[in-house]
Amino acid sequence: MDHGDADPFQWDTREDCQVRQILDRIADKWSLLVIALLENRRLRFTELRREIDGVSQRMLTVTLRSLERDGLVNRTVHPVVPPRVEYELTSLGRTLHATIQSLVTWTEAHQEEIAQARTAYDTRAAEAAEATTP
């Protein structure tokens, strides 16, 4: 029963499918990092920016707005001067955190294997190129 013809687990791969749209938004470069960093902490804009190496002010703002719109992150503005804005995961965001953490953990656990696979692949490719150009 390794692959019946009806495929019980198959999911919708159409482009307009909700799940794919949400996946695209969540699985992007910065969102993963933001969610991973906000586990049971509440961080200010500048703190997030300092923690995430390489993020521009613009992209951090854009990312946080998306996450807020999707109900994954809470934004709290303290009416003081200078402004103080804090971000934290919503309860929905916290349910996602576990999944993302498992992705991060997997990557950490297998980075060596992947690095080796890449080297092997590149070596094979180089040899093949050499065989073609004698």
Add this chain to the structure above:
Amino acid sequence: MDHGDADPFQWDTREDCQVRQILDRIADKWSLLVIALLENRRLRFTELRREIDGVSQRMLTVTLRSLERDGLVNRTVHPVVPPRVEYELTSLGRTLHATIQSLVTWTEAHQEEIAQARTAYDTRAAEAAEATTP
């Protein structure tokens, strides 16, 4: 103990960090779909292309090459004419499958909540805009 100051779980967020590079490659638009589709099935190029709505020939090729290079997918060429090329997950790829599936499952389970959060956010934004433009 909701947030100690040393943060035991904190991970490396530097741009040149291996984990971040691998995450970026795995968590992209097409890779997730390909891995999800290849669970204990072996599919031909055209079959994958047909299953994944909206993918171009070029992007499917590029994606499959990356996954192959990273050791997540096996490519088997049958020397027949017309050519027959089949793709399947490697054992490494299968270990990743569970994690990705959990991401997909999470998204499916919470898509309604997210849709509602978006509507609420957009409504609030519209009201705010109206208040500014009287």
Add this chain to the structure above:
DNA sequence: CTGTATCCATTAGGATACTG
């Protein structure tokens, strides 16, 4: 401090045509 707005470079990625 926490943004928004603008401009611009880079990259991703689609369309098309051609090949083994």
Add this chain to the structure above:
DNA sequence: CAGTATCCTAATGGATACAG
């Protein structure tokens, strides 16, 4: 069938300047 190569557009995202 399963690609590769080329061209070209659209989107991503950085840098900078400015505002509340």
